[in-house]
Amino acid sequence: xxxxxxxxxxxxxxxxxxxxxxxxxxxxxxxxxxxxxxxxxxxxxxxxxxxxxxxxxxxxxxxxxxxxxxxxxxxxxxxxxxxxxxxxxxxxxxxxxxxxxxxxxxxxxxxxxxxxxxxxxxxxxxxxxxxxxxxxxxxxxxxxxxxxxxxxxxxxxxxxxxxxxxxxxxxxxxxxxxxxxxxxxxxxxxxxxxxxxxxxxxxxxxxxxxxxxxxxxxxxxxxxxxxxxxxxxxxxxxxxxxxxxxxxxxxxxxxxxxxxxxxxxxxxxxxxxxxxxxxxxxxxxxxxxxxxxxxxxxxxxxxxxxxxxxxxxxxxxxxxxxxxxxxxxxxxxxxxxxxxxxxxxxxxxxxxxxxxxxxxxxxxxxxxxxxxxxxxxxxxxxxxxxxxxxxxxxxxxxxxxxxxxxxxxxxxxxxxxxxxxxxxxxxxxxxxxxxx
Amino acid sequence: xxxxxxxxxxxxxxxxxxxxxxxxxxxxxxxxxxxxxxxxxxxxxxxxxxxxxxxxxxxxxxxxxxxxxxxxxxxxxxxxxxxxxxxxxxxxxxxxxxxxxxxxxxxxxxxxxxxxxxxxxxxxxxxxxxxxxxxxxxxxxxxxxxxxxxxxxxxxxxxxxxxxxxxxxxxxxxxxxxxxxxxxxxxxxxxxxxxxxxxxxxxxxxxxxxxxxxxxxxxxxxxxxxxxxxxxxxxxxxxxxxxxxxxxxxxxxxxxxxxxxxxxxxxxxxxxxxxxxxxxxxxxxxxxxxxxxxxxxxxxxxxxxxxxxxxxxxxxxxxxxxxxxxxxxxxxxxxxxxxxxxxx
Numbered sequence: 001x002x003x004x005x006x007x008x009x010x011x012x013x014x015x016x017x018x019x020x021x022x023x024x025x026x027x028x029x030x031x032x033x034x035x036x037x038x039x040x041x042x043x044x045x046x047x048x049x050x051x052x053x054x055x056x057x058x059x060x061x062x063x064x065x066x067x068x069x070x071x072x073x074x075x076x077x078x079x080x081x082x083x084x085x086x087x088x089x090x091x092x093x094x095x096x097x098x099x100x101x102x103x104x105x106x107x108x109x110x111x112x113x114x115x116x117x118x119x120x121x122x123x124x125x126x127x128x129x130x131x132x133x134x135x136x137x138x139x140x141x142x143x144x145x146x147x148x149x150x151x152x153x154x155x156x157x158x159x160x161x162x163x164x165x166x167x168x169x170x171x172x173x174x175x176x177x178x179x180x181x182x183x184x185x186x187x188x189x190x191x192x193x194x195x196x197x198x199x200x201x202x203x204x205x206x207x208x209x210x211x212x213x214x215x216x217x218x219x220x221x222x223x224x225x226x227x228x229x230x231x232x233x234x235x236x237x238x239x240x241x242x243x244x245x246x247x248x249x250x251x252x253x254x255x256x257x258x259x260x261x262x263x264x265x266x267x268x269x270x271x272x273x274x275x276x277x278x279x280x281x282x283x284x285x286x287x288x289x290x291x292x293x294x295x296x297x298x299x300x301x302x303x304x305x306x307x308x309x310x311x312x313x314x315x316x317x318x319x320x321x322x323x324x325x326x327x328x329x330x331x332x333x334x335x336x337x338x339x340x341x342x343x344x345x346x347x348x349x350x351x352x353x354x355x356x357x358x359x360x361x362x363x364x365x366x367x368x369x370x371x372x373x374x375x376x377x378x379x380x381x382x383x384x385x386x387x388x389x390x391x392x393x394x395x396x397x398x399x400x401x402x403x404x405x406x407x408x409x410x411x412x413x414x415x416x417x418x419x420x421x422x423x424x425x426x427x428x429x430x431x432x433x434x435x436x
Numbered sequence: 437x438x439x440x441x442x443x444x445x446x447x448x449x450x451x452x453x454x455x456x457x458x459x460x461x462x463x464x465x466x467x468x469x470x471x472x473x474x475x476x477x478x479x480x481x482x483x484x485x486x487x488x489x490x491x492x493x494x495x496x497x498x499x500x501x502x503x504x505x506x507x508x509x510x511x512x513x514x515x516x517x518x519x520x521x522x523x524x525x526x527x528x529x530x531x532x533x534x535x536x537x538x539x540x541x542x543x544x545x546x547x548x549x550x551x552x553x554x555x556x557x558x559x560x561x562x563x564x565x566x567x568x569x570x571x572x573x574x575x576x577x578x579x580x581x582x583x584x585x586x587x588x589x590x591x592x593x594x595x596x597x598x599x600x601x602x603x604x605x606x607x608x609x610x611x612x613x614x615x616x617x618x619x620x621x622x623x624x625x626x627x628x629x630x631x632x633x634x635x636x637x638x639x640x641x642x643x644x645x646x647x648x649x650x651x652x653x654x655x656x657x658x659x660x661x662x663x664x665x666x667x668x669x670x671x672x673x674x675x676x677x678x679x680x681x682x683x684x685x686x687x688x689x690x691x692x693x694x695x696x697x698x699x700x701x702x703x704x705x706x707x708x709x710x711x712x713x714x715x716x717x718x719x720x721x722x723x724x725x726x727x728x729x730x731x732x733x734x735x736x737x738x739x740x741x742x743x744x745x746x747x748x749x750x751x752x753x754x755x756x757x758x759x760x761x762x763x764x765x766x767x768x769x770x771x772x773x774x775x776x777x778x779x780x
Contacts, residue, residue: 195697197579202664206481208579208601208636211663278580322558324578326599 005043014358015374029423060092060382065310072101085401090384099159105132107151123427157184173231197326243296264312265341280328315403340413463497479602510539533763607640622649630689655679714740
């Protein structure tokens with residue numbers, strides 16, 4: 001029997017609400033005991049002893065929105081660069097979008113990517129995936145949702161494009177409700193956003209870039225709420241970015257509709273002023289919005305309207321970013337910066353520590369019925385040990401991800417992953433000499 | 437003219453009293469170049485009034501030179517013209533301007549279909565950079581392309597139009613045209629009419645004319661007026677007669693159908709009916725109000741054909757003429773700034 005004993009460590013477990021000095025015993029990949037040092041007592045003699053002063057032990061991060069680029073676009077992110085980046089970021093479970101080549105619209109492609117086990121050959125997080133909602137993401141024909149669900153799909157989405165057609169959406173929602181799987185939507189009215197290069201407003205006018213109005217998100221969310229009410233599906237909005245979008249979700253939740261949403265760090269940390277130098281690191285989808293939108297997203301995080309935060313990892317190769325702003329590829333590398341950028345919500349006083357961690361572990365795990373997200377006895381021992389106050393500077397060039405483009409380039413942050421554990425096995429340990 | 441207006445434009449008035457001979461003498465002096473803050477000329481936004489006036493004054497000197505005179509000021513300087521987007525007048529104007537001030541010009545054929553637009557910009561830039569040009573004059577269909585280019589080449593970049601963003605030399609030549617005709621810009625009421633949303637000329641002119649103290653009105657269908665533009669210090673109108681009431685200059689813009697999505701206006705017929713300028717509508721403007729157009733014109737769409745040819749009212753030909761002088765001044769200023777090196 002393998003035993004690991006975390007001796008008098010700061011345990012932050014949103015699933016139990018523990019945010020205190022505790023000892024945690026892991027046996028054969030499961031949490032055997034977690035509680036006050038007094039309750040737990042001394043470590044068993046055969047246990048590997050781990051103590052780290054000032055460090056926090058939390059459930060491993062569960063990242064619910066990752067573009068894997070596997071299969072088909074491995075020049076943008078290889079399987080190993082993807083998994084190395086994830087575990088270095090403290091992520092123990094990630095959920096990938098189906099916008100691969102081939103598209104994850106069939107059980108074989110999906111199960112080839114999914115891996116709900118540690119990898120014997122090489123450390124890897126658990127990998128799950130959403131099934132494509134429509135065949136080849138064509139927005140017309142429903143994919144084989146039932147077969148995809150059996151193959152392990154944790155929900156259905158068209159990935160980085162919306163399920164646009166209202167009838168198709170209605171059918172998918174009906175069908176997904178029958179399968180008891182959520183539908184995840186990139187909420188953007190593509191007709192209204194057509195040709196858009198950045199958020200519409202004074203800044204797009206000054207820059208001469210075509211605008212994507214906030215209403216493109218609002219319209220799609222409003223329609224989908226109506227259809228969610230009709231179908232009773234579990235409906236989830238990805239990377240919400242607008243004030244009115246957040247407000248619609250808030251009201252739908254009050255009404256009792258089964259609706260959830262996530263956002264990503266750029267949408268509560270940056271606004272469209274960042275684009276004024278046409279820097280393509282800020283070319284994202286949805287676009288960076290106005291300052292009032294940013295504040296509303298932050299408010300949604302604070303009041304719980306926004307359930308989760310995801311990395312929205314969207315690796316792009318260098319060439320695709322070395323283009324004029326309007327035609328540069330959208331997206332950024334997010335796996336390795338998720339933890340510190342979410343911890344910032346705690347250090348800035350916006351969220352209690354336990355809630356910040358919940359949004360990137362327990363909440364997405366519960367929402368998508370994934371392993372992890374809890375260090376209560378009996379849970380799988382997917383864990384991250386991090387130094388909450390250790391400062392470092394975000395440098396894309398130091399990323400393990402093949403994609404080096406981040407809108408947070410050069411930003412100083414706090415919170416450094418020390419080690420990442422999956423089923424009680426250490427899969428990542430920070431280089432102690434690593435200053436970066 | 438009111439006393440107040442006269443004092444505000446005293447510099448212009450002094451200039452207008454300067455004799456042609458004096459202007460020609462100054463033009464021939466290589467020391468009289470306009471001073472820039474930057475070795476690139478990417479846009480008007482952020483340019484100070486003295487810099488703008490310096491360029492206009494220098495161009496005004498060049499405008500007086502006999503048309504066949506070639507100046508030696510930029511001898512040994514190489515200018516590459518990179519027009520990723522089709523252009524006749526601007527490209528020819530830059531070409532001529534460079535030659536007239538003594539530079540060597542290479543017209544790089546990049547607008548043809550052999551080069552995939554946009555995608556090849558940096559590759560092209562790196563290749564050209566290896567040939568050590570001093571100045572790259574670029575037009576590109578994407579906003580921000582000239583700023584991007586300027587960060588990847590050693591040469592100075594002169595923006596000859598980037599997407600919907602800026603077209604600085606057009607705004608400068610418009611200002612020179614106005615100044616030569618009316619003697620001043622401060623205090624003038626100027627209406628910019630038509631497709632504002634897709635116009636880089638409108639944006640550069642808004643920045644330039646408001647920096648020089650003109651009062652600017654925009655007249656456009658609501659579909660062609662971009663978001664938040666009223667924050668740029670302009671007054672917006674949707675009625676042409678109301679918008680041009682009492683203005684000194686009506687500046688018309690082309691309907692940029694190549695940048696439009698097809699839903700901005702119902703038809704050219706309706707656009708002309710509501711927003712096209714004809715003699716009757718022009719009567720709402722100040723007596724002797726002048727008409728400008730950056731070209732190419734769509735006769736019968738934004739302007740009545742007869743009005744475009746009215747030599748009393750139309751400055752359109754003069755605008756084209758001033759283009760060469762303005763570009764001479766710009767190329768010279770950029771080359772001079774390069775020699776001096778970056779501000780320490």
